[in-house]
Amino acid sequence: MSLGLTVLGTASPHPQPGRPCSGYLLRGGGAEVWVDAGPGSFAELQRHTDPARLDAIWISHLHADHCADLLAAAYGLAYGGLTPSAPLPVYGPPELGRRLAGFFGRSDPGFLGAVFDFRTLHDGHEARLGELRLHARAVVHDTEAYGLRVECEGSVLAYSGDSGPCPALAELAVGADLFLCEADIDRHRGSERQVHLTPEDAGAVAERAGVGELLVTHVGPTLTPESATERAAAVFGGRTATAREGDSTAL
Numbered sequence: 001m002s003l004g005l006t007v008l009g010t011a012s013p014h015p016q017p018g019r020p021c022s023g024y025l026l027r028g029g030g031a032e033v034w035v036d037a038g039p040g041s042f043a044e045l046q047r048h049t050d051p052a053r054l055d056a057i058w059i060s061h062l063h064a065d066h067c068a069d070l071l072a073a074a075y076g077l078a079y080g081g082l083t084p085s086a087p088l089p090v091y092g093p094p095e096l097g098r099r100l101a102g103f104f105g106r107s108d109p110g111f112l113g114a115v116f117d118f119r120t121l122h123d124g125h126e127a128r129l130g131e132l133r134l135h136a137r138a139v140v141h142d143t144e145a146y147g148l149r150v151e152c153e154g155s156v157l158a159y160s161g162d163s164g165p166c167p168a169l170a171e172l173a174v175g176a177d178l179f180l181c182e183a184d185i186d187r188h189r190g191s192e193r194q195v196h197l198t199p200e201d202a203g204a205v206a207e208r209a210g211v212g213e214l215l216v217t218h219v220g221p222t223l224t225p226e227s228a229t230e231r232a233a234a235v236f237g238g239r240t241a242t243a244r245e246g247d248s249t250a251l
Contacts, residue, residue: 002153003028003132003251005178007243008044010217010225012184013065015040019245021065022218024159024180028152029131031055035148035159037069042076044245051076052084055129057116059092060161061145062099067092070100077115087117091127091134093144094120121146123168137172139163142195147172155251158211162218164194165201173209177251180243181205182218183228196220199228203235217243 004027009020015038023041025048026033032049034041034057045051051073059067070090076082090096097109097118104111109118119127123138123146135149141162148159149172158173160181173179184196197205199216206214214236219228225242233240 003150003155003157003177004248005157005180005215005251006048006248007217007245008034008048009038009041009245010219010243011038011040011065012182012218012220013063020044021068022060023069025049026132026150026157028150028155029129031130031132033058033129033132033134036060036066036161037073038065039068042069042072047246051082054084054088055132056089056091056127056134058134058148059090059096060148060159061141061143062093062096063143063162066162067096067099070096071103074100074112074115078112084115087113087115089117089119089127091119091121091125091136093146135172137168139168139172140166140195142193149173149176157251158209160197160202160205162196164196165205169205170209173205173211175210177212178215178249179206179209179211179213180215180217181232183216183223183232184218184220186220186222199223199231200235202228203232203237203240206232206236206238206240211238213239213241215241215243215249 008023020040021038
């Protein structure tokens with residue numbers, strides 16, 4: 001297996017029984033990366049790996065349903081006996097470290113330096129971890145947000161993060177073996193800014209990018225995962241599945 005994905009959480013906008021918010025574990029090329037840290041995902045992460053073995057954490061944006069479990073991870077890594085051998089690189093938007101430090105009543109995240117090494121994402125950012133290459137693209141949302149393209153030994157996975165329709169999504173996903181894509185909303189509302197995808201949007205991006213498989217995730221409360229997947233598949237016309245907690249996919 002050159003690249004593998006394990007789903008830790010898919011819920012939006014809050015965790016549900018048995019369904020944490022956004023979180024995924026990537027494995028490949030000798031590296032393990034926790035992608036997004038939605039509430040409940042840190043506990044699920046521990047079902048699949050020792051957090052101290054992680055090579056990095058990658059956060060798409062600073063909405064709580066994608067990053068709040070960094071707080072749980074800070075307690076686990078710093079005080080809970082899960083301490084890594086070296087500080088974990090944490091890739092995320094510029095204010096991520098300060099946001100986490102604020103919970104502790106601090107303005108500077110430096111006191112977490114024994115466990116977290118905060119590194120700032122930007123459009124076009126690249127990181128290499130073993131044979132994994134992580135490439136970030138800025139996407140349209142109501143806060144600074146990034147999608148992710150992961151390449152490893154010829155396999156490609158793309159992840160939308162949270163995004164409205166935008167050219168960067170199709171560019172990020174072009175030719176990907178697997179496209180992990182949100183389908184949060186049932187429909188767009190009039191002239192309101194489009195900051196999430198409908199199932200039809202997700203299917204259209206997958207079709208335009210020519211991906212091998214579409215994996216629908218982050219389905220909001222106005223939809224069911226099953227209906228969102230069915231609607232996305234009708235537009236995409238290719239292999240489409242629902243992301244479910246605990247499922248693993250090998251590329």
